Amino acid sequence: MIKHGRITALVFCFLLLHFSPTHSNTVCIIGSGIGGASVAHFLRHYSAIYHPSQSPIGQINIFERNGVVGGRMATVTVSGETFEAGASILHPKNYHALNYTKYLNLQLKTPKLTDDSLSLGIWDGHKFVYKTFNSKSKLPIVQRLVSLANSIMIFFRYGFSLFRMSSFVEVTVNNFLRYYEGFNSRPVFDSVEEMLKWAGLYNLTTQTLGEELVEAGLSPLLIQELVTVITRINYGQSVNISGLAGAVSLAGSGGGLWSIEGGNWQMAAGLINRSDVVLHLHEEIESVSYLGDVYVLNSTKGKSYNCGVTVVATPLDELNIDFNPRISVPPRKLQHTHATFVRGLLSPAYFGLNLLSDIPDLVGTKESPDVPFSSISILKQHENDMTYKIFSREPMTDALLDKFFSSRKETIKINWAAYPHYHAPEKFAPFILDGQHLYYVNAFENAASTMETSAVAAENIARLILSRLSSGVDLSSSNLTSVDSNPSELHSEL
Numbered sequence: 242m243i244k245h246g247r248i249t250a251l252v253f254c255f256l257l258l259h260f261s262p263t264h265s266n267t268v269c270i271i272g273s274g275i276g277g278a279s280v281a282h283f284l285r286h287y288s289a290i291y292h293p294s295q296s297p298i299g300q301i302n303i304f305e306r307n308g309v310v311g312g313r314m315a316t317v318t319v320s321g322e323t324f325e326a327g328a329s330i331l332h333p334k335n336y337h338a339l340n341y342t343k344y345l346n347l348q349l350k351t352p353k354l355t356d357d358s359l360s361l362g363i364w365d366g367h368k369f370v371y372k373t374f375n376s377k378s379k380l381p382i383v384q385r386l387v388s389l390a391n392s393i394m395i396f397f398r399y400g401f402s403l404f405r406m407s408s409f410v411e412v413t414v415n416n417f418l419r420y421y422e423g424f425n426s427r428p429v430f431d432s433v434e435e436m437l438k439w440a441g442l443y444n445l446t447t448q449t450l451g452e453e454l455v456e457a458g459l460s461p462l463l464i465q466e467l468v469t470v471i472t473r474i475n476y477g478q479s480v481n482i483s484g485l486a487g488a489v490s491l492a493g494s495g496g497g498l499w500s501i502e503g504g505n506w507q508m509a510a511g512l513i514n515r516s517d518v519v520l521h522l523h524e525e526i527e528s529v530s531y532l533g534d535v536y537v538l539n540s541t542k543g544k545s546y547n548c549g550v551t552v553v554a555t556p557l558d559e560l561n562i563d564f565n566p567r568i569s570v571p572p573r574k575l576q577h578t579h580a581t582f583v584r585g586l587l588s589p590a591y592f593g594l595n596l597l598s599d600i601p602d603l604v605g606t607k608e609s610p611d612v613p614f615s616s617i618s619i620l621k622q623h624e625n626d627m628t629y630k631i632f633s634r635e636p637m638t639d640a641l642l643d644k645f646f647s648s649r650k651e652t653i654k655i656n657w658a659a660y661p662h663y664h665a666p667e668k669f670a671p672f673i674l675d676g677q678h679l680y681y682v683n684a685f686e687n688a689a690s691t692m693e694t695s696a697v698a699a700e701n702i703a704r705l706i707l708s709r710l711s712s713g714v715d716l717s718s719s720n721l722t723s724v725d726s727n728p729s730e731l732h733s734e735l
């Protein structure tokens with residue numbers, strides 16, 4: 242009996258040693274945006290499927306310097322009503338976001354104003370070079386006629402180039418859909434380059450959107466006007482962004498766009514809530530030190546955390562996290578977008594118009610030093626005034642706002658470190674920052690920055706972590722050549 246008891250105790254000790262939560266299977270994620278939340282979600286989801294008896298993942302900590310989760314998904318309240326302040330729209334083929342919405346029982350929202358009834362004007366600083374008809378009629382027949390007239394008008398201005406533009410976008414979107422393929426056909430990617438090449442998207446990052454579209458046979462007029470309007474709205478930049486960022490930007494201007502009722506940030510909140518995560522709000526990570534078998538993360542609260550795996554799920558470009566040993570990523574500038582929300586009324590005179598109703602619902606702009614904003618759009622029409630959203634590259638001063646607003650009741654200004662300043666050819670940071678277990682989700686942002694691309698990158702990082710943990714790339718063996726040289730074989734489990 243005694244013997245038996247000792248064996249049992251030994252076995253029990255062994256089990257404890259083996260399965261008790263230690264820091265080596267603790268995952269620490271810096272950032273609670275859609276990227277960080279998605280890493281946590283997929284780590285739990287795939288562990289449950291592929292390692293049902295013993296998960297290689299222990300505790301998951303998420304650190305967020307702000308008091309709320311969601312990062313660049315956030316809402317703003319203008320006279321009591323909430324609007325998206327950052328990431329606002331999703332594409333109908335953003336399948337991770339769609340799945341999250343279902344999984345979390347969130348409510349899908351589609352814009353009330355359809356594309357047809359939304360009027361658009363292209364402002365060059367002096368005049369509208371293009372302006373659609375505005376139909377405020379509720380009669381379907383009138384709406385349809387106006388919509389037809391607008392289609393004819395846009396065709397007269399830009400011609401067959403419009404079809405070339407949509408086929409360019411369609412091809413790119415279809416390539417992107419490969420990232421939703423199953424594990425049998427889709428490998429785990431060690432680098433952004435490899436990931437983009439596999440889907441046939443890499444070449445689009447080596448040329449500017451302008452160059453790509455000229456090659457695709459688009460007219461210069463379409464590129465300088467409509468395409469420019471769209472890249473200025475979606476990335477605050479010109480057609481000098483890469484072809485891939487440009488295609489993503491153009492895809493985000495089509496039909497069927499949606500968002501989440503009450504705010505897109507709820508995707509991050511819901512995923513974190515359901516992924517057994519220890520969330521540390523108001524806690525900024527200041528340093529990440531690799532001590533040979535563990536990462537030590539120090540926070541502004543004076544606390545230290547031991548982590549076997551560390552995931553950076555935020556752009557590093559404007560942070561000064563102290564990494565020991567140092568890491569190196571290619572220099573990258575972030576494009577700042579100033580989002581200004583105004584409850585009030587625009588001044589028709591500023592636009593050379595007589596009536597307020599002549600100002601288009603969406604004022605897009607061309608590249609010109611004479612234009613102090615990238616876009617102005619109506620978020621909501623009230624009885625006597627409107628709520629507008631203005632995007633600009635520079636801050637909107639009150640003096641400037643008073644030039645084009647005849648009245649302002651409320652003004653809210655947000656300065657976003659919004660997305661990378663794109664250029665071509667793009668240089669990518671590594672997914673694995675130190676050859677060990679320090680991962681970087683936002684390396685993928687040089688391809689394109691959207692909620693969905695963050696989720697797609699995060700899903701790959703989750704697979705990468707699980708496959709590298711289970712293929713024995715542990716913290717003490719510092720050699721990864723075997724993994725890098727034959728990814729498909731070693732990653733076959735996932």
Ligand SMILES: Cc1cc2nc3c(=O)[nH]c(=O)nc-3n(C[C@H](O)[C@H](O)[C@H](O)COP(=O)(O)OP(=O)(O)OC[C@H]3O[C@@H](n4cnc5c(N)ncnc54)[C@H](O)[C@@H]3O)c2cc1C
Binds near residue numbers: 273305695
């Ligand atoms: C104005 C604007 C409009 C946009 N429009 C769209 C759109 O319509 N559709 C779309 O799909 N995308 C849009 N985007 C892009 C989209 O918002 C981003 O691509 C996406 O939200 C990035 O998510 P992320 O999780 O990778 O990073 P983030 O959301 O930036 O999350 C990073 C988090 O990390 C936190 N953090 C940073 N450093 C630390 C630290 N040291 N310690 C702890 N926490 C830290 C930050 O506070 C932040 O919460 C828009 C962006 C902006 C700014």
Ligand SMILES: *[C@@H]1O[C@H](CO)[C@@H](O)[C@H](O)[C@H]1NC(C)=O
Binds near residue numbers: 336337340421
């Ligand atoms: C979305 O969920 C469905 C059902 O669970 C699944 O079959 C599909 O693969 C998921 N899509 C993505 C992109 O994960």
Ligand SMILES: *[C@@H]1O[C@H](CO)[C@@H](O)[C@H](O)[C@H]1NC(C)=O
Binds near residue numbers: 441444
């Ligand atoms: C990308 O460009 C390279 C070099 O120009 C070329 O060999 C390759 O076929 C291109 N790939 C795709 C998918 O177009």
Ligand SMILES: *[C@@H]1O[C@H](CO)[C@@H](O)[C@H](O)[C@H]1NC(C)=O
Binds near residue numbers: 479480608
């Ligand atoms: C785009 O790049 C070209 C070539 O570098 C440059 O001449 C032009 O000014 C740029 N355009 C804009 C709008 O930044």
Ligand SMILES: *[C@@H]1O[C@H](CO)[C@@H](O)[C@H](O)[C@H]1NC(C)=O
Binds near residue numbers: 511515
């Ligand atoms: C968290 O998820 C549970 C279901 O797992 C749900 O009942 C609860 O309301 C959620 N909490 C929040 C704050 O979303």
Ligand SMILES: *[C@@H]1O[C@H](CO)[C@@H](O)[C@H](O)[C@H]1NC(C)=O
Binds near residue numbers: 528529539543563565
């Ligand atoms: C992190 O905190 C620990 C404990 O306070 C301290 O010993 C260590 O020097 C700190 N590391 C860095 C890089 O600041």
Ligand SMILES: *[C@@H]1O[C@H](CO)[C@@H](O)[C@H](O)[C@H]1NC(C)=O
Binds near residue numbers: 720721722
């Ligand atoms: C580690 O990698 C180097 C090549 O970078 C190789 O020469 C060496 O044999 C490897 N060591 C082990 C233990 O695998």
